[in-house]
Amino acid sequence: MQHFEHYKAEDFLKEPAFIRWVLENTPKDEALWQQWLQQHPHQRNEVEEARLLLRSIKVEENDPCPEKVEEAIEQIQQMVHGRKPAPVYRLLYRWKYAAILLGAILTTGILYYKWQSPEAQSSMEANGSLPQLSTNIAEAINNSSDQEKEVRMEDGSTIRLAPHAVVRYGRHWATAGTRDVYLSGEAFFDVAKDPNKPFRVFSHELVVKVLGTSFRVKAPEKEKEFSVIVHTGKVSVYNRKNEQDRAGINAQILSGIVLKPNQQLVYQRKEEKFQKVLKEYPVLVNPAGNANNFQYENVPVAEVLEEIKAAYGIDIAYDKETISHCRITADLSNESIYKKLDLICMAMEARYNVIDGEVSLLAKPCE
Amino acid sequence: MIAGKDTETLLQLTNDSEAAFSALMKKYYPALYRYGLRLTKDEALLTDCIQDVFINLWQNRHTAAAITYLQQYLLIALRRRILRVMQQERKSVLLTEEQANDPAFVLEFSVEDLIVEKQLEQEKADKLKELLNKLPQRQKEVIYLLYYQQQTPDQVAGIMQINRQSVYNLLSESMRKLKAFWRDTTPI
Incomplete structure (x- = not known):
């Protein structure tokens, strides 16, 4: 406590030991501080002022009731360790979704029926329960082989169907407002760019919308999880059961959950939950854009981070001002993105976390 | 905690x-x-x-x-x-x-202790509460994270995605207002 001698009130307000004394007021701290104040009477005013200020911002805390906490923790344990089936799961936090869910189950049934009989479709559109389809489904390609099958579309897009995948699409994309395909199973899409005509993949309850990009959809009917993995460009993903999402599906712009390159979206069907993760091994999506080949000599760290962001198409959050004086000399050319970040962090004593498919860098200012 | x-x-x-x-x-x-x-x-x-x-x-x-x-x-x-x-x-x-x-950040302040200890009359206490409730959301969040989640200024900066100096600035801004209040109320 010796350095407290020259503290002003505002310094005390940032001092953990002082904060603990005032807010928790344990007998031990009390004795310690009273003794210190006797030895340093000239500091009494500063301490008193700080104490008064801190006490006047006392906050009323609402603790959760312990039973609720226990229950919540138990539920999480069950979900992650999977001992019992997860209890009733709230979809997007609202009761009204129960009703929508019921509707969605019905529509899924009807949709299945409709696939069997394309004529039935127009009546479906009329009742408005489904997003408007651009054309009647006319073509169906079923990859019954055990090899990948490539399908070329009239707009120049290609679809590589995994074994046992089925894709259906309308015949008249040229006159329609959108390019719609229906997928069951797994496929890789390389979509020709057409900003005026969104390309939409309907796959069970999942809808993926893009303007021109490449991505993979894994949606085998019997699986518990679907995933969408973006290779280049941006894609939007929607849950067709979600009312708000349904409006987005028909809009011209990308909304919903937007995925960027190297991000993967996992959709847990039963829980109806989306989770964004970073692809396990992110690849360079823009190799040409990197002039320095990741070799740096005394370069501002922010510049390096920006290059990595652009090269991998990944978001890296950091505070520009904090690291404005940090510079780095390093050869990161042969490293994976994680190794690159590790090395940068090591050089500037920073850390990074990957949260929701985004990198977040926590750094200290450099001298 | x-x-x-x-x-x-x-x-x-x-x-x-x-x-x-x-x-x-x-x-x-x-x-x-x-x-x-x-x-x-x-x-x-x-x-x-x-x-x-x-x-x-x-x-x-x-x-x-x-x-x-x-x-x-x-x-x-x-x-x-x-x-x-x-x-x-x-x-x-x-x-x-x-x-x-910049999300809404809602804090309920409690000035009861100060009233009980007679450091503050009811009327002044109301004024203090009004002052506290009028603090901008970001100042409230800094106060809360520093004192009630016991995060260091660096950690607060990381959570709020701002730099450490901004954390200090937000804190001093609130404290300046509080000091002014007490100066007008009672001699410290």
Whole structure:
């Protein structure tokens, strides 16, 4: 406590030991501080002022009731360790979704029926329960082989169907407002760019919308999880059961959950939950854009981070001002993105976390 | 409520220890809940978000040993998740980017102790409360994270995605207003 001698009130307000004394007021701290104040009477005013200020911002805390906490923790344990089936799961936090869910189950049934009989479709559109389809489904390609099958579309897009995948699409994309395909199973899409005509993949309850990009959809009917993995460009993903999402599906712009390159979206069907993760091994999506080949000599760290962001198409959050004086000399050319970040962090004593498919860098200012 | 080091527990978590996972949930659930309630009043939404944060921690457990400050890590994750959900829910309402990034931060201040100790009359206490409630949201969040989640200024900066100097500035700004209040009220 010796350095407290020259503290002003505002310094005390940032001092953990002082904060603990005032807010928790344990007998031990009390004795310690009273003794210190006797030895340093000239500091009494500063301490008193700080104490008064801190006490006047006392906050009323609402603790959760312990039973609720226990229950919540138990539920999480069950979900992650999977001992019992997860209890009733709230979809997007609202009761009204129960009703929508019921509707969605019905529509899924009807949709299945409709696939069997394309004529039935127009009546479906009329009742408005489904997003408007651009054309009647006319073509169906079923990859019954055990090899990948490539399908070329009239707009120049290609679809590589995994074994046992089925894709259906309308015949008249040229006159329609959108390019719609229906997928069951797994496929890789390389979509020709057409900003005026969104390309939409309907796959069970999942809808993926893009303007021109490449991505993979894994949606085998019997699986518990679907995933969408973006290779280049941006894609939007929607849950067709979600009312708000349904409006987005028909809009011209990308909304919903937007995925960027190297991000993967996992959709847990039963829980109806989306989770964004970073692809396990992110690849360079823009190799040409990197002039320095990741070799740096005394370069501002922010510049390096920006290059990595652009090269991998990944978001890296950091505070520009904090690291404005940090510079780095390093050869990161042969490293994976994680190794690159590790090395940068090591050089500037920073850390990074990957949260929701985004990198977040926590750094200290450099001298 | 002091955070302390979780190095050992995190190491166990890396090795798939379910007991370590439970221990961490018990330790941090209440703190996350209290913080989350400042950002949203929707308890069901909050509970779901906390659930997601912990599930995410379990899913990423193999890299958990790299987490230096778990409480900060969890607070960051929770803040982001709540904001994202709220943004999605508000999508129909047009928000500026600033509004979307600067969430409502609600604090109820308590001046009761000061009244009981006769350091403050009721009338002045009302004035103090009014002053506190008028503090900008970001100042309230800094105060709350520093004093009631016992995060260091650096950690607060990480959570709010601002730099440390901004944390100090926001804090001094609030303190300046409080000082002025006390100067006008009673000689200290």
